[in-house]
Amino acid sequence: MASHNITVIFSAYNEEVSIDSVVLLARRYADRVIVVADNTDGKAPAFSNL
Numbered sequence: 236m237a238s239h240n241i242t243v244i245f246s247a248y249n250e251e252v253s254i255d256s257v258v259l260l261a262r263r264y265a266d267r268v269i270v271v272a273d274n275t276d277g278k279a280p281a282f283s284n285l
Contacts, residue, residue, distance in 0.1 A: 239266075240266050240267075241264065241265040241266050241267075242265060242266065242267045242268075242269065243261045243264075243265040243267070243268045243269070244268075244269045244270075244271065245257065245258070245261070245268070245269070245270050245271065246271050246273045247270050247271065247272055247273060248272075248273045254270060258270060
């Protein structure tokens with residue numbers, strides 16, 4: 236059986252309130268989740284360490 240390597244990439248703009256749950260849900264289906272902070276107000280590091 237072939238092995239799949241799935242990566243999900245999200246663009247986030249001031250989404251520190253809801254991004255945690257979105258990333259955790261995506262990790263159920265993907266091997267890697269990347270969040271790109273798109274011109275955010277500086278709180279990106281708070282949610283980028285999941």
